[in-house]
Amino acid sequence: MSADGNFRRIGIVGVGLIGGSLAFAVRRVFPDAAVIGIDGDDVTLVARQLGALTVGSRDLSALAEADLVVLAAPVRQNIAVLSQLGGILRGPALITDVGSTKRATLEASRCLPPNLTFIGGHPLAGSARGGLEASRADLFERRPWLLTPDAATPAAAQARLVAFVRAVGATPVVIDPAFHDHVLAYTSHLPQLAASALMHVVGESVGEPGLRLSGSGLADTTRVAASPAPIWSDICGTNADEVLPALDRLIGTLQTLREQLARDESIAPLFESAQRWRARVK
Amino acid sequence: MSADGNFRRIGIVGVGLIGGSLAFAVRRVFPDAAVIGIDGDDVTLVARQLGALTVGSRDLSALAEADLVVLAAPVRQNIAVLSQLGGILRGPALITDVGSTKRATLEASRCLPPNLTFIGGHPLAGSARGGLEASRADLFERRPWLLTPDAATPAAAQARLVAFVRAVGATPVVIDPAFHDHVLAYTSHLPQLAASALMHVVGESVGEPGLRLSGSGLADTTRVAASPAPIWSDICGTNADEVLPALDRLIGTLQTLREQLARDESIAPLFESAQRWRARVK
Numbered sequence: 325m326s327a328d329g330n331f332r333r334i335g336i337v338g339v340g341l342i343g344g345s346l347a348f349a350v351r352r353v354f355p356d357a358a359v360i361g362i363d364g365d366d367v368t369l370v371a372r373q374l375g376a377l378t379v380g381s382r383d384l385s386a387l388a389e390a391d392l393v394v395l396a397a398p399v400r401q402n403i404a405v406l407s408q409l410g411g412i413l414r415g416p417a418l419i420t421d422v423g424s425t426k427r428a429t430l431e432a433s434r435c436l437p438p439n440l441t442f443i444g445g446h447p448l449a450g451s452a453r454g455g456l457e458a459s460r461a462d463l464f465e466r467r468p469w470l471l472t473p474d475a476a477t478p479a480a481a482q483a484r485l486v487a488f489v490r491a492v493g494a495t496p497v498v499i500d501p502a503f504h505d506h507v508l509a510y511t512s513h514l515p516q517l518a519a520s521a522l523m524h525v526v527g528e529s530v531g532e533p534g535l536r537l538s539g540s541g542l543a544d545t546t547r548v549a550a551s552p553a554p555i556w557s558d559i560c561g562t563n564a565d566e567v568l569p570a571l572d573r574l575i576g577t578l579q580t581l582r583e584q585l586a587r588d589e590s591i592a593p594l595f596e597s598a599q600r601w602r603a604r605v606k
Numbered sequence: 607m608s609a610d611g612n613f614r615r616i617g618i619v620g621v622g623l624i625g626g627s628l629a630f631a632v633r634r635v636f637p638d639a640a641v642i643g644i645d646g647d648d649v650t651l652v653a654r655q656l657g658a659l660t661v662g663s664r665d666l667s668a669l670a671e672a673d674l675v676v677l678a679a680p681v682r683q684n685i686a687v688l689s690q691l692g693g694i695l696r697g698p699a700l701i702t703d704v705g706s707t708k709r710a711t712l713e714a715s716r717c718l719p720p721n722l723t724f725i726g727g728h729p730l731a732g733s734a735r736g737g738l739e740a741s742r743a744d745l746f747e748r749r750p751w752l753l754t755p756d757a758a759t760p761a762a763a764q765a766r767l768v769a770f771v772r773a774v775g776a777t778p779v780v781i782d783p784a785f786h787d788h789v790l791a792y793t794s795h796l797p798q799l800a801a802s803a804l805m806h807v808v809g810e811s812v813g814e815p816g817l818r819l820s821g822s823g824l825a826d827t828t829r830v831a832a833s834p835a836p837i838w839s840d841i842c843g844t845n846a847d848e849v850l851p852a853l854d855r856l857i858g859t860l861q862t863l864r865e866q867l868a869r870d871e872s873i874a875p876l877f878e879s880a881q882r883w884r885a886r887v888k
Contacts, residue, residue, distance in 0.1 A: 448821040470819065499819075510808045511820035515827040520880035521859040522800050526792045527883025529855060535886050537752065537781075538793035539730040542887060545797040547826040549884040553877035564867045571864045573811060575857055577803040582853045585846045595835035598802035601809025602831040604817050605824060 329484055330491075331418075332357055335390035337405050339363040339371050339380075341450060342422045343396030344459030347376035349492040352461050360386050367456055376459070384412050392488070394445075395421035395429070399558040403432040406442070415439035418481055422447055424512060424555075426472045426501040428562035441481040444472040444501060446508075447494055454552045462493065469494035472501040509566035514574060516548050516556055517567070523549035611766055612773075613700075614639055617672035619687050621645040621653050621662075623732060624704045625678030626741030629658035631774040634743050642668050649738055658741070666694050674770070677703035677711070681840040685714040688724070697721030700763055704729055706794060706837075708754045708783040710844035723763045726754040726783060728790075729776055736834045744775065751776035754783040791848035796856060798830050798838055799849070805831035 334350055336343045339361045347359050361368050361377040368380025379386060384405065387393055390413060395402035402421050406429065409419060419442045421429050426444040433442035449467040451458055469489040473482050482498075489496045523546040527535065535542075560567050577594070584591050616632055618625045621643045629641050643650050643659040650662025661668060666687065669675055672695060677684035684703050688711065691701060701724045703711050708726040715724035731749040733740055751771040755764050764780075771778045805828040809817065817824075842849050859876070866873050 448819070450821060450823070467821070468819070497819075504819075507812050507816040507819045510812045511816060511824050514808065515804060515824050517860070517863055518800055518804050519823075519827050520877050521856060521863060522797060523880040523883050523887075524876055525852070525855045525859050526796065527879070527886070529852065530789050530792045532886055534789040534793055535883070537730070537750070537779075537786075537789045538887065539732060539749075541732070541801075541830045542793050542797050544826050544829040545801050546880075546884055546887060548823045549877075549880040551877075551881070553874045553881060556877055557872055557874045560867055560873060561870060564870070568864060568868060570807070570811065571860060571867070573807045574803060575860050575864070577807050578799070578853060578857050578860070581799055581803060582850060582857070585842055585853070586850060588843060588846070590839055591842060592835045592839045594806055595802050595831075595833075595838055597809070598805040598828075598831040599833070599835060601805050601817070602828055604809070604814055605805075605820065605828060 329487065330354060330357070331392040331484075331488065333360065333390045333392075334358065335360045335362065335387040335393040337362045337384070337387075337393065337395050338397030338401070339367050339377070339456055340396065341454045341456070341458050341463070342447065343394065344371060344376055344456040345449075345461065345463035346394060346396065346422070346492065347371060348459055348461035349464060351376060353491045360390060362386065371456055376456075384408055387412055388414055391417050393417060393419045395419065395423070398555045399423040399425055399429060399562050401558070402429055406432045407435060410435065410437045410440060413440055416441075418443065418485060420445045420485060424508060424559045425563040426504045430472065430474065430501050441478060443477055443482060443485050445485070445489070446470040446472070446504065449494070453550065454555070464492050464494040467494050468497045470504060471496055471498050472504050473498065474501060505563050505566050509563055509570045513560055513563060513567050514570040516551065517560065517571060518574060519546050519549045520556070522546055611769060612636060612639070613674040613766075613770065615642065615672045615674075616640065617642045617644065617669040617675040618659075619644045619666070619669075619675065619677050620679030620683070621649050621659070621738055622678065623736045623738070623740050623745070624729065625676065626653060626658055626738040627731075627743065627745035628676060628678065628704070628774065629653060630741055630743035631746060633658060635773045642672060644668065653738055658738075666690055669694055670696055673699050675699060675701045677701065677705070680837045681705040681707055681711060681844050683840070684711055688714045689717060692717065692719045692722060695722055698723075700725065700767060702727045702767060706790060706841045707845040708786045712754065712756065712783050723760060725759055725764060725767050727767070727771070728752040728754070728786065731776070735832065736837070746774050746776040749776050750779045752786060753778055753780050754786050755780065756783060787845050787848050791845055791852045795842055795845060795849050796852040798833065799842065799853060800856060801828050801831045802838070804828055
């Protein structure tokens with residue numbers, strides 16, 4: 325650990341939208357730090373050419389001297405990497421992730437040796453377009469960055485991570501990992517499932533000629549359906565116990581609407597409830 | 607009818623987002639035409655002060671001398687007005703509407719006397735925010751304006767309406783009324799139902815503190831849930847035979863996702879299908 329508390333060698337596993345944007349932000353804020361990106365050769369070559377990375381490698385062993393590792397691959401890949409880091413990092417080092425579910429990765433972190441400290445994280449920043457090419461240094465500016473320490477987390481490590489998150493422009497918000505997974509099942513995972521199911525049904529039902537007869541409503545409602553499938557398989561798969569009841573509630577509400585329409589009853593009360601809640605979404 | 611084929615006295619019933627925007631557009635393109643708005647006193651007063659209307663009234667009898675009447679209220683109100691216009695318009699006059707379903711209003715138009723010609727219309731323009739205050743003269747610029755004549759429609763009347771739609775900046779697209787209602791059930795009405803059901807479920811499940819833990823995904827996916835409830839009650843109610851099978855397909859797809867998640871099977875194929883279709887949405 326450096327005298328000023330800043331990290332000197334920052335590893336980023338997965339140089340997509342979030343990992344790439346974080347690399348750009350770190351290079352801007354901490355120009356003296358080494359930024360080691362782990363991804364395919366083609367990705368890390370481009371990221372080095374763009375100045376996002378100082379080192380690029382396919383090989384986790386490039387992280388041996390890192391004092392901070394950020395796991396920014398799909399959740400189940402993060403978990404697989406986590407199980408290998410104990411044998412790679414010379415440590416002491418802090419490990420965090422940027423995955424959209426928090427409990428499964430926290431569980432996997434229990435096997436880390438004592439010189440490595442894990443604290444889960446989740447920046448609420450993103451875009452329907454993924455990949456390094458959509459990355460930008462200001463992606464996290466003024467966005468919430470959720471941190472999910474637990475009772476065992478050392479206060480000093482948490483304070484360093486909070487300072488790091490602030491340095492890249494985000495607003496740290498500390499919450500409980502289980503509460504995170506419960507709330508995000510509704511505010512993120514269910515909207516994604518609804519948008520993807522809707523886009524699939526609309527496309528299969530009316531095809532490309534039908535899609536031409538659409539306005540901004542369909543475009544807005546299905547925007548996140550452009551997101552990469554592997555990311556969302558892992559998110560929903562590692563939060564199924566929360567996502568399933570959320571899905572059941574949505575299916576139940578759609579069935580209620582269906583019954584009301586079939587009986588020519590008013591659907592206005594549900595639409596009015598939705599309108600009231602929508603006014604509270606930023 | 608004027609020598610140049612342009613309308614001289616244009617009535618607009620319902621001065622909300624679409625009616626108000628049309629009034630502004632007409633005033634800009636045809637500054638010599640009278641624009642008669644029918645709505646509540648408070649709305650027409652503001653619309654006259656803003657220069658959108660030359661005449662404002664609560665009373666349909668103000669339309670007596672109109673040569674074009676545009677019905678821009680919710681669909682079932684348009685149908686109720688249509689049944690009264692035969693006794694009010696001295697005619698000959700053209701009547702059109704801007705409703706999101708076409709068959710029910712076309713059926714209602716069969717009772718019009720022979721001096722009145724009805725052709726359905728539907729501009730694919732709008733915004734989640736409704737009302738006169740969201741109106742703008744350029745709302746229709748380069749947007750499709752669907753026209754749904756049938757076999758009985760006189761060619762000359764259709765040509766005049768096509769010219770009018772073009773004059774206010776839109777791109778006229780002539781399609782069959784039943785095909786319109788089938789396709790729009792998927793590309794517009796189902797997204798609205800999905801967004802409103804989703805917003806209701808998310809709000810009721812996590813409340814305002816939970817909504818703070820959301821990003822652009824929830825905001826995009828639920829944007830149209832801010833739309834006024836009465837408009838959508840009428841749209842879904844007058845297209846129930848098309849909306850019900852669309853809802854059933856969405857419910858079925860969500861149930862499939864539910865089963866896959868419950869069995870820890872891959873949901874990636876459906877997400878990949880959605881991603882492919884989303885790439886074809888403008």
